[in-house]
Amino acid sequence: MRKRGFSFRKQLAVLLAAVTACACAFPALALAQGGSLPVGTSGATGMSGAARMRGAAGIQNAAEGGLGLGGLLAGEDGWQLGELSVYTGENGAQEVRAVLDQEERILAEPEAIAALAGASLTVEGNQYHFQRSHYVVSVDVKTGAVQMGLLPVNWRLYGEQSFQVEGIRTLTVPKEKPESQGELSEAAGGAEETEDVLFLPLEPMLYLLHVQWFCHLGRVYCFAPAETLWDLTAEYAELFDQKPTYGEIFCTQDGSFNSKGYYFGALALADDIDWTVCVEYLYDLNRVEDALLTLAIPCENLNGALQTKAEQAVSPYIGDLIEMGEEFGTVSGGMVSTLDFLSTRFTAWSDYKMPDYLGPATDVFSTAVGVVGALQTSYRCLDWTEGYVSQLEMLAELDHPQYEDACKLIREAAGGLVKEYGDPEGNRVKEVFQSLALSAMDVVAGKAPAGIALSALKASVALAKANSPKIASLLEAGDSVSIAKRLCDVSVPLRMVYSQKLVQAVRGENLSLGSLRELSDTGKLVATVHAHSLDALYSAAFSLAQSEDPSVTEEEALAREGSEYSMQAIGDKLVGSQAFALRFQEAEQYLPSLVLEEDFANLYSEESGACRQKIPPEYVIPAQVENNGGNVVGYQGNLYYWRYSAESMYPTALFANFYAVDGTVNSLICRHEDGSEEVLLTAAGNGPIFITGNRLYLQNGTELFSVALDGSGRVDHGAFEVWAADGETGMLWGTSYQLGGGVYRLSSADHSVTQLASQGDTFLGTWEGIYYFASSSYEETGSVTLWAASADGSQIQALDTVAGPPDALYLGIQELARLGDTLYYSYGYYAGTGGFFQDGGIRAVGVDGSQPRDCVPYGQLRAEEFVVEDSDGQTLLYYIGDEGRMGSYIGYWDDYPYSGCTVKNLDTGTVQASAASFSRPGSFVCMGGGIYRMPENSHVYEELLSPEEAAAFGFVDNPQGTEETLALISQLDVVGEQVIFTVDESRREQGDDMGWRPSYRREKSTVYQKTAGSSEWTELYSY
């Protein structure tokens, strides 16, 4: 038996023959000749000051790095590798590798773009094909030429335009490590460190893939529709196949035929006739009007036994903004902004704003989620309800030359109904919508998006009946089969009109939002008319079943074994037709994003349904090393640290400061984000780790060596003390005892060492790419000079020199801080067995060396620690003056807070006592059993471990040496959001005391990792 609808399908295929001519080669493109793309070289990463390591020589070495930390992975021709924070409903929040090219254009890898667009990616030579549903975007990465089309129908879209994407690059970047398979595994030696990676321009690609996005607080929120109108056009054959057939109509009239012979004969003819040649017979105007009236009320049979099947049919196609609402609600300004961003940006259905009476809510998350869903339900419901009049208006203008008489009849019938029902109580509809928005919150509870869409349909049934009681009563009395037949007839010219508009749209003829909307409306009307015809047939079929058995239920009737024309078959087509109608409705929201221009003139848009905000270049966070020079260093999501054993530390120590044993073989660990670890190498080494030029720089006592990121390729550099690693230049700054002191740079590229300055013995930190160091000298008295050097070492300037009184033997700069364009430094000297700060002062000088001056004159400073901060436009300096205390670097903890100090207003000169506590910026202190750290230029402590969290350890703020057991933190590193700290548990060892200095024996050290803001930590290992 020949399938119905075949002729329409073939007819449409013939109409589109011209389109497919170009598409024969789709998606292949002839490759143009072109030169190779520029390749950037990988740079180095990270620049920071050296961390303070307990027990290391030169304890006055620089504090932890200050501002401007982190280097860039950069190429010589203006590109920078980094990460972009993105969010999609499917994958949630994540960081994707991105490139900032020429400080403007953002590039991403094809795989990342495909994921953001919800598309699959296939590669054929230079052709990269991004496919979502039927829609395909094919890019020739050599020429940048782009084609869009539909599969499997093989139609080319936007054929009248020529698209080209600019800025495709293949860059040499560090290789991303695969996830380790086991807990500890030996790293493969000699692996490639870098790889060539293709990057495509992110925004143009998302634009071509009809993705919408907005930017908020450093993150790009992306929304890709499950499908668009284009995908529906590719399923025109399936749409047409859903039309009711005469066989189905006749089968519900089985009882009307006097004989089976007549019945089967009628069926045989119905299927055999080519209805594109011959036309169905339309009866009279009144009958057509009755049929069109049924369109006012959505199909009721979908709310019964067919409901589950209907939900399943539409679920793959209904977009879900609720998840995004939940995520976005956590970072947005509350419910109002959540709804504003989502419901009015990504959806273009309605111009209704959020009703004012909803107001602020106490519970942002659940309410935002609930109201987003409620509004979606309401929008859909309103669309169905108001859509009836627009459907009548379309039918009132229906015209096709092949069906002139039929169209004339339909126009007259529809036109009459428009006059009668054209404005069916518009204000009342709006009122109902507002109340529905509230009640719909219950409707959406616990429902998947498809369920919500069908709930809207159900709700609109009641709404439509309430709005049109006359129609409702007419339907009650109507003849289902007659209605089904009339609507079947009406659908014939409708399908032809849809075909015409489809061909024009696919060919790109005068493509505009208006023409797309016409195509969408027509397609939805075709599906709706099919659905209503089948709905009437379904009712008729059920009535027929009930006439044979009055007690039969709908489910029982559906379950009966049926022929091709069974109630089940009709029900399946009803579900299919209504699914198409819902899909057209869903896709309607995103029509604005289908309007593409070959010059990308509308790339950035705030239009609802085509929300595309320019992504600020600063959203690409350069790849950088975190906590470079610390005991734990982070890079590309990995943590690097030395794993120690009992032999790694001296067993006893004064003040429980257990020093590392140089020469001990330890394991260098790389810990991945998923918690898996691998041993990069086992070697003699400990302490701070630097990363630059994709190499790890490690120390064994005074000796420096480096290895590649996988632990291979060891190079020994001799006696070199690293001060800082420079990511942009791939250089390390430091001093070389082997070469006689001074300031040197060690190249990660060729391992050469270059002297920059003959003077310089203390590194003070880096700010905004400028390196600061100090040199001390003695000529009749001690003096110290503050130096500044450019990152490439070409410019070195002495900023300030201060000399001490005649009795000052040695002066050193102890700490350096920068506030605005002014540098502040404390200077002085330590002496005595207690390591006490003897005397000194604080000076200020401009970053250009201008206006050097005393802030605290020599002799008035009693400790090196100070804090300078801006307070409401005033510069305040906190320091230890004549309060009766002296600073000392000897003690149990990394540092101790001073309670009470002197504060000087540097603008007014006012000096007064202060109860403020402060300590060395960057060092950790114990207060009340908790662990805290002071940031730069602020005397407000950051909490690292609250007293409650640290209670289990039993930290003591100020051990007196009488404690039998002690728990102290010996090392603490903050790497991004991770806090890694080592707790040393020790026991009093009086026999090893040195005078008044108490000795302890280490019993156990445990290394922990916690995430900032979390109260839980993970034990990494213990020794």
Add this chain to the structure above:
Amino acid sequence: MVTGKHGAVKRRPAGIFGLALALLLALGLSACGSASEEEQACQDFLEAYVQGDSREVSRLLGLPEESAQLGTLQSALAQRAEWELKEPEASGETARVPAVITNVDVEAVLEGLPEDIASVEEAREALQAAFEDKDAPMREFPVELELQKGEDGWQLVMTPELSDALLGGYPSRMNRLLEGGEGA
């Protein structure tokens, strides 16, 4: 007036007398007037329809090329069609040609199908045989063939009446049955 049956052309008499007769006939026919363009278009369409020439049918109906696909039963019905065309009434770009199309009375055939037919396949076979039966009941369908002037000449407009005539009254019968719930 042009008549036709299956599109066959009348045979010409042979020999000199035949030639004279043919000439006489031709003169006689010309005295009656040659077929107008409108009539010729109708003639061409109907001949193509009965012969199953989908290309020509599609062209004359203004459909995409060869989109017409007549089914087996429809073709069998088509081959039984005869017609008589009358004087056309042209008015600018449109024209009407009154005609009488004689075709199988499908309703009578359906009523005559055996009672024991139990499937669509059986019914198809029975209908095929009935349509090919020289004694099948026939019926006359008065129609007005509508034409529109296109770029390539006159094209037929498929009206419900023409459709009903070509299909032996099947569409109208089914519509009455579905609308009025009448028994067959």
